[in-house]
Amino acid sequence: MRAGHAAQALFAICQREVRRFVQQRSRLLSALVRPTLWLAVFAAGFQNVFGMSVVEPYDRFVTYQEYVAPGLLGMVLLFNGMQSSLAMVYDREMGMMRLLLTAPLPRVYLLACKLLAGTVLSMLQAYAFLAVCAWFGVGLPWGGWLSALPALLLCGLMLGALGLLLAATIRQLENFAGAMNFVIFPMFFLSSALYPLWKLQESGATWVWWLARFNPFTHAVELIRYALYGRLNGEALTVVAAATLLFFIAAALGFDPQRGLVRLRRQAG
């Protein structure tokens, strides 16, 4: 694989994803409306219910809005990962995946391009939501915009790779909504996005606490939370990096023509 060829293909795939994103104007709006509603309505409503103790990574009392912001950033990444996956299933139905997979490049590289292209969109949306947070006066440190970049990137890759894996296993567009319900909602609610894990433990919801501990999305949210304050959560980084690798390898195996987990729609003839 020539470097020039690899760069051209990556550019083409990223450009196509961004163009489609720009063409679907409602997509950015819906990507922002969802977490904004949580921030402006849910978090505002519970502002006085959930008191946040001074626990790591915070060195002061934080409002519930500030606590929930990293979780909502995670939500933006999670939804975009699923959206990219949906776009892949759509591409498969429309035949575009067939075109992509017959390009003279290693299939793993083409999948990595797809993953990177989806992550570029995740980044755009995450930073748009950070702007929304600033507009609402959430109080995240400005330095966090920069220090959280690697964390957002890695978490975007992890959730994009999860989407890739779903695209490899879901055969038809119609099955997608059901599958998303089984991924998005458990991942989001069984995590530290909305409440710290110790609160779950304290309230006696032990099994929920256990599930949340093993949920990679919890670690993604914590990685972002710490990074926003210029701190590194080593455990979260390890889990997120390992999960990214695992999801991507599983997705690559799913798209392997030899193993053929993916059934490109077979034609008569």
Added chain:
Amino acid sequence: MNGDAVPPSLRVVRLSKRYGALRALDGLDLSIAPGEFVALLGPNGAGKSTLFQLLTALFVADAGVIEVDGVSLAQRPSAALARIGVVFQQPTLDLDTDALANLRFHARLHGLGHAGLQRAPVLLAELGLSEQAARPCRLLSGGNRRKVELARALLTQPRLLLMDEPTVGLDPLSRRQLLDSVRRRCADDGLAVLWATHLVDEAEAADRVLVLHRGRCRAEGSPAAIVAAQQAPDLQSAFVALTREPAPGRAEEADA
């Protein structure tokens, strides 16, 4: 044409593929010389699309050899794929964008660089699509969409062009235009073509016809030779006779 120095544009040896209990391809042999137009004639379910999926590395054969322009698809898939242009049976255009953008995307995907990007409008013009180049593909007729796909397949300057039932859904005039465009490329550029179809009139225009039925080659030769061998009045009758009965030694239905 198939001399010692020049390898065949496509060489397929004892190619087999099963889908579970179904034998989709059963020991198929095929060779296409540069500049040769070969029609792969078979009814629905004959194994034509399975062959195309193997030739484009979408699936992997259970047994057999595929070489494109002397390059093994199994050993050097990228190099072999770079020598192939494909028009799939199922449309594969990005309908939300225009013809030129579709070709440019393909050029970058194949690493063609600046030369490829420049060739795109020239090819569209050669196929009479200059005026349609900037229109969203969604607004193009079926025939023009197919021509865009042909232009895209030719963009990489392939040695072998695979056309998988490309005229499905087209009116007779569009079918004729597409067929003529490809025949011209064969004659002018020495492009080898494998044209899958179940329409006998398209096969009649070929240098050579391979009749595929239930995963096996039932007859091969020029249209006239096949008609003569079957002692049939025309190719249509010969085709019906060759595909009427199950191929020998096959217990299961082939292909899906």
